[in-house]
Amino acid sequence: MNEHVDGRKLRFEHRRGEILRAATEHALDHGLAGLSLRKVAQTVGVSHATLVHHFTTKDDLVAAIVDLVLAQTLALPDLVDDDPEPLETIWRRATSDKGRRYIRLFTAITGHAMHDNPKLRDAVARSIQQRTALLAAGLVRHGCPEPEASALATSLLSTLRGLLVDFLVTDDEKRVRAAFENLAAELDRRSAGWQPPAQQRV
């Protein structure tokens, strides 16, 4: 193996991640609607040529940003097992300053996926389906009967997404928080009838 080539490759790969994170910050602030390679190059502080070297086209850069944001928004699976109040933790994270930026961009991405954009639609669909399956698996580990888990996970995620959009748009914290507490109470009511969680392997 040629160390020089490997070293250069590693440096390029490192740089790609760094540029992508900076470009994602730009999208988190301003959305995707007015995004251009020129603007991103300016914000990130690299030349237009460097950006093209790493991402080829605006569409490829947007696809990379979308993958990153879809992977980081409402990162549920790590919350379900050990947390005594997983829904409250999700809500607190999603409504934090950082969380709101991600939900805002996720909502913008979903909006862009509605028309003439089958690739983006597929990416958002995969994200929703994966998160639903992960949450359903978590609910089953907490004793939810398996045939009910998928519909319940779908309801929970849909309600959370809907409430967060309401909150982001109206800024009406008291009304939306009261609706969230309804959701938490309804989940408590349902889960009271479940068998105790299955033993976790240690």
Add this chain to the structure above:
Amino acid sequence: MNEHVDGRKLRFEHRRGEILRAATEHALDHGLAGLSLRKVAQTVGVSHATLVHHFTTKDDLVAAIVDLVLAQTLALPDLVDDDPEPLETIWRRATSDKGRRYIRLFTAITGHAMHDNPKLRDAVARSIQQRTALLAAGLVRHGCPEPEASALATSLLSTLRGLLVDFLVTDDEKRVRAAFENLAAELDRRSAGWQPPAQQRV
């Protein structure tokens, strides 16, 4: 009053509505992202000058389309009083071919409202707040205790919006329909404890 001027004004006003409906059809098909006065003029079959005469700028045309779509999407208030299964009727309408086109554009509009667009954000916020207040009033007429109505209306609308987005993106009718039926069952469970509807004046 000058009849000639009035007649011309009426004719113009009629034409404005006709153009707006055609432009809205264009947006329902293709969204707002690539919308331009030139494309709309071409689709609607009027000159660019006529379009500018009626709507001045692209932003003004988009604002008029948004007002029309926000007013027509999830038109709830007429459903609540006489319908034995209002939620089912809302779902059937929203998931019909016509309903899906409106929900799709509503979702795209909400996405556009997320960044650097305070006017659009205010329009979407007003729409969500008005619909929530109308649904809350309908729930109270059906016996829902007044202090609970606003949070319940917020939950119902958020869940419906979230489920419809899941359905539009994933096309996974069975899973989303099962989640909708959970929502309907939960509303039945809650409303079973309510007082009978207040007498309507005849």
